Amino acid sequence: MSELFIGSDADKTVVSAYPLKTRTGRARRRRTGAVTEFLPVTPSGRSREVRVTFLARLSLPLLVVSAFMFAAGLPGWLIAGCTLVTLALAGWDDRRRAQRTTFEIPREPGARVLRTPEERAAYGRAVAVARRIRRTWPALPGMIDPETADRTLTHALDDLASLLVRRQEIRRLRAGLDGVRTTDVPADSPAALALTEQRERTEELWLASAEQANRILRSIDETALAGETFVREQRIGATARQAELALARLTAGPPPAESAPELADRTSVVLSAYRELAAAASLVA
Structure with missing residues (x-):
């Protein structure tokens, strides 16, 4: 694959x-x-009436262009053909956008x-987890071969699709067998015994397919978790190394002089002297 x-x-x-x-x-x-x-x-949600109005408005400038082309000497059949093809393509595209x-x-x-909704949900989840796995590969250079890993992951998604198709068929068969009523049939009837046997075989296939599907899903989940955990560890390690470098730079050399306490002491002395002078001046007066 x-x-x-x-x-x-x-x-x-x-x-x-x-x-x-x-x-x-x-x-x-x-x-x-x-x-x-x-x-x-x-x-787009555009209704048929809106699309028809759009084509009618588009035809007006096309008619003007066609008139100029006809005046320039181009054949009328060619002009009409180009106009019709343009309108048809525009209408076709507008219709597809609305669907x-x-x-x-x-x-x-x-x-x-x-x-079946169950199998579709399981496969959609596997595809989403596979995208998470691929996003971790750029952060793992030299650890994995992206080409080999991509091939293996694609093969796993392919195997899971085949297994889920088989499982949805078993689901339908299982529901059909469970819907058969045997209340009016003797328990030892060959038909009832055959039905019971087929139910048992179907249940065995059902459980085996569930185990296989869960094994693939679990492997994909574990791969994504391992890659994302390693990427987070790398980021945490890089943050720690940056912090170590910053701390080494901050602790290198003598610490800065503590001038703020000295300024506070000098300010207190000056203010005390000023108060004493002011008190002496008031006594002299």
């Missing part, structure tokens, strides 16, 4: 080895390493689609 493309709309999350396309609306790309996320763009983003399901083999 060299690259991974991930897109999530209101109904599903699509994971593919090939770039994704939008069926409606627009999406912007955010690439981190070998993983490219397609993020839905918020719809909610939905992704097409790739026809290429290997595309995974997550539709």
Whole structure:
């Protein structure tokens, strides 16, 4: 798995080895390493009436330009064609901006689609933690190979997508089996016994898939925590070294003279002498 493309709309999350396309609306790309996320763009909310008014206003300057082009000798069919194409493209783009983003399901083999809320939430959390891991790599030069680490992390996200697709299928099967009523059937009926056996096998698969998914999620979480902890330790160490240098600079050489107490003493002596002179002058008077 060299690259991974991930897109999530209101109904599903699509994971593919090939770039994704939008069926409606627009999406912007955010690439981190070998993983490219397609993020839905918020719809403009423009109604059909507003879009028609926009095209009507756009057609006025186009008509003026067309008149100048016709006066310059250009063929009328060419001018009309350019005008219609411009209006069609502007209307198409304005319409897509007003729509909610939905992704097409790739026809290429290997595309995974997550539709259940639980599996979508788990995968979205894993992708977010993977971004945290990648943000720690610039602070770990010489400790890890970013290319190898990126390939390993991308492969882990790919494995998790496949596992969660399998788990959502087990979830549906489990819900279907649990919904079958057996109250009116004898407990020793072959059908009831077969149903119980299938429920037990499904439960085993359910627990095994949960253990596998949790193992991948836990590994991703631990990797992010280890990297972020090390980065914080580096920052704390750098702060301590700066404080040590500042303290060494402040404690170097003799301490500054304490002139403030001397000034206070001199001021007290001067004021006492002034009071005595003032008292003597009053006695003479």
